[in-house]
Amino acid sequence: MDFVLCGLSYVMCLVYIDDIVVFGRTFDEHLVRLRDVFGRIRTVNLKIKLSKCSFFQRTVLLLRHIISETGIAMQPEKIEAIRTWPCRDLTELRAFLGTCGYYVLSKIR
Numbered sequence: 001m002d003f004v005l006c007g008l009s010y011v012m013c014l015v016y017i018d019d020i021v022v023f024g025r026t027f028d029e030h031l032v033r034l035r036d037v038f039g040r041i042r043t044v045n046l047k048i049k050l051s052k053c054s055f056f057q058r059t060v061l062l063l064r065h066i067i068s069e070t071g072i073a074m075q076p077e078k079i080e081a082i083r084t085w086p087c088r089d090l091t092e093l094r095a096f097l098g099t100c101g102y103y104v105l106s107k108i109r
Contacts, residue, residue, distance in 0.1 A: 001017065001018055001020060002015055004040050004041060004043075004044050004046065005020070005040055008036060008040065012033040012036065012037070013033065013037055014062070016063060019062065020037060021060055021062060021067065022034050022037050027056070030056065034055075061075070064078060081099075082096070082099060082100060085099070
């Protein structure tokens with residue numbers, strides 16, 4: 001998908017493997033961007049499964065993060081899991097630190 005949508009990524013859409021999030025400031029801008037993305041997909045003869053699509057969402061869950069018009073946020077249940085994580089031994093402590101590191105690094109990027 002990165003190759004197919006080259007030049008559009010980060011300008012009008014986000015791509016992760018086979019997931020595409022198209023964004024726009026207004027409804028009309030969103031429609032134009034959808035048309036551009038669908039045109040690229042059609043050009044290389046790829047198909048979209050409508051049952052897996054959601055259109056015109058204000059909030060999207062992608063890679064364990066909530067993406068909305070206000071920015072990127074962590075899922076509340078993931079934050080709660082970190083708050084209540086049991087650290088009884090070294091293995092659990094390492095798992096906890098790895099999880100925390102993932103969220104800290106993803107928040108910085």
